[in-house]
Amino acid sequence: MDWNIVEGNWKQFRGKVKTQWGKLTDDHLDVIAGKRDQLAGKIQESYGITKDEAEKQIKDFEKSNQDSRP
DSSP: HHHHHHHHHHHHHHHHHHHOHHHHHHOHHHHHHTTHHHHHHHHHHHHHHHHHHHHHHHHHHHTTTTTOOO
């Protein structure tokens, strides 16, 4: 998945992100605004995991949504 697609269509992808990481609030999603590094930081903060684990989860998310469009 090209992350630029996610960033460009953030409003459509928000629901998928919220489903994947339910602890993220709407305020978090507003701050993230489709930026991958912001997403990693908020996942790390909200779930108390390492940066590497957050990155792994994002990569898994990308793989599972590779062929989907918002």
